[in-house]
Amino acid sequence: MTTASQVHARVPVRAEHEYDVLIGTDLLAELPALVGEAARVFLMHPPSLSARAREVAGTLTEAGYQVVTEELPDGEQAKTAETAARCWASLGRAAFTRTDVVIGLGGGATTDLAGFVAATWLRGVRVIQVPTTLLAMVDAAVGGKTGINTAEGKNLVGAFHSPSAVVCDLTWLRMLDAVDLRAGMAEVIKCGFIADPRILELVESDPEAALVPDGPVLTELVERAVRVKAEVVSADLKESSLREVLNYGHTFGHAIELHEGFRWRHGEAVAVGMVFVAELAHRAGLIDAELAERHRHVLDLVGLPTRYRAGTWDALRTAMSRDKKTRGATLRFVVLEGLARPTRLTGPDPALLEASYAAISEGSDDD
Numbered sequence: 001m002t003t004a005s006q007v008h009a010r011v012p013v014r015a016e017h018e019y020d021v022l023i024g025t026d027l028l029a030e031l032p033a034l035v036g037e038a039a040r041v042f043l044m045h046p047p048s049l050s051a052r053a054r055e056v057a058g059t060l061t062e063a064g065y066q067v068v069t070e071e072l073p074d075g076e077q078a079k080t081a082e083t084a085a086r087c088w089a090s091l092g093r094a095a096f097t098r099t100d101v102v103i104g105l106g107g108g109a110t111t112d113l114a115g116f117v118a119a120t121w122l123r124g125v126r127v128i129q130v131p132t133t134l135l136a137m138v139d140a141a142v143g144g145k146t147g148i149n150t151a152e153g154k155n156l157v158g159a160f161h162s163p164s165a166v167v168c169d170l171t172w173l174r175m176l177d178a179v180d181l182r183a184g185m186a187e188v189i190k191c192g193f194i195a196d197p198r199i200l201e202l203v204e205s206d207p208e209a210a211l212v213p214d215g216p217v218l219t220e221l222v223e224r225a226v227r228v229k230a231e232v233v234s235a236d237l238k239e240s241s242l243r244e245v246l247n248y249g250h251t252f253g254h255a256i257e258l259h260e261g262f263r264w265r266h267g268e269a270v271a272v273g274m275v276f277v278a279e280l281a282h283r284a285g286l287i288d289a290e291l292a293e294r295h296r297h298v299l300d301l302v303g304l305p306t307r308y309r310a311g312t313w314d315a316l317r318t319a320m321s322r323d324k325k326t327r328g329a330t331l332r333f334v335v336l337e338g339l340a341r342p343t344r345l346t347g348p349d350p351a352l353l354e355a356s357y358a359a360i361s362e363g364s365d366d367d
């Protein structure tokens with residue numbers, strides 16, 4: 001017997017076309033209506049979700065669709081040209097037409113690849129994203145950025161291709177590792193600092209409840225974070241100035257990821273990155289010490305890191321200047337000039353950068 005689906009919220013995103021992000025529990029039953037007119041469905045998923053993918057395929061088959069299931073290599077390993085080519089071969093064998101639908105069921109790696117395959121097959125077919133990690137729900141699956149990695153770096157090949165729907169079923173989060181749930185929380189908290197302070201209050205008033213997979217607090221947090229992303233993306237589909245605010249904490253975060261050879265989770269690196277830019281904004285006279293400290297406090301409450309190894313500044317500085325979002329040699333950061341008031345800081349004084357790094361280094365007394 002299927003459990004009745006409960007749609008808690010529908011958040012509209014206005015991109016090349018308008019689509020909804022559904023947030024709720026047991027949303028499997030919503031899928032056939034979203035697939036709509038198509039005859040075939042190409043369902044892509046990582047090995048960790050094989051059993052669940054069979055359930056999804058069962059529901060769609062019962063609804064009369066021909067389902068082709070593609071099990072991908074796990075996580076980041078899926079985001080390669082080889083895997084994309086394997087998917088194109090399966091689509092070709094299944095005689096997949098322009099009116100058929102791709103479904104990306106999994107974390108951000110899966111939704112990035114599924115979006116890319118959908119963007120490129122027959123120059124673009126519909127994709128429905130079913131994100132199953134917190135990071136993918138509040139970030140990767142919403143907004144239409146798709147892509148794969150090459151040997152030279154992450155996300156170097158891709159396309160903008162908005163989904164026709166995003167289904168965030170919070171019951172999936174029950175299976176997720178606590179570490180991955182926390183890492184996703186960094187992006188939720190980011191939305192709190194750049195746009196919606198109620199997110200911060202919710203986490204601060206009950207951090208444990210905030211981490212209960214399909215509890216009411218996390219449900220509200222996901223809805224609020226999705227609304228922040230949806231509003232930014234609706235106002236600025238392609239990555240130009242407004243969308244840049246979503247990169248809060250990411251410039252320094254990417255440098256950590258690179259320096260750690262991608263062994264740190266993205267969210268953990270972004271958490272430290274946010275504390276770094278908060279220290280920077282404070283030193284540049286943009287925010288007070290209390291708001292800078294609030295970053296450390298709220299991230300700490302959910303168990304995210306707020307410090308990084310000392311003695312690595314030169315490597316991090318070099319990595320930041322190679323970041324694809326850097327313009328020329330000048331470093332640019334998204335910073336706050338108050339709570340929920342993001343702005344940019346271009347070419348900050350190197351002494352301020354070093355002092356900010358010192359303040360977040362392990363072993364510093366700046367607690």
Ligand SMILES: NC(=O)c1ccc[n+]([C@@H]2O[C@H](COP(=O)([O-])OP(=O)(O)OC[C@H]3O[C@@H](n4cnc5c(N)ncnc54)[C@H](O)[C@@H]3O)[C@@H](O)[C@H]2O)c1
Pocket residue numbers: 046047048049074075076079106107108109110112132133134135136139140141142143144145146147154155172173174175176177180266
């Ligand atoms: N397109 C965008 O705008 C955007 C934004 C942010 C991140 N991303 C991309 O997202 C990716 C990271 O996403 P991620 O953190 O979700 O990683 P991921 O997709 O690698 O998933 C992490 C792990 O969790 C497993 N998993 C997924 N759902 C699960 C569940 N419900 N229960 C148990 N295990 C589950 C996966 O198999 C994988 O092993 C990166 O490739 C990044 O580049 C894209």
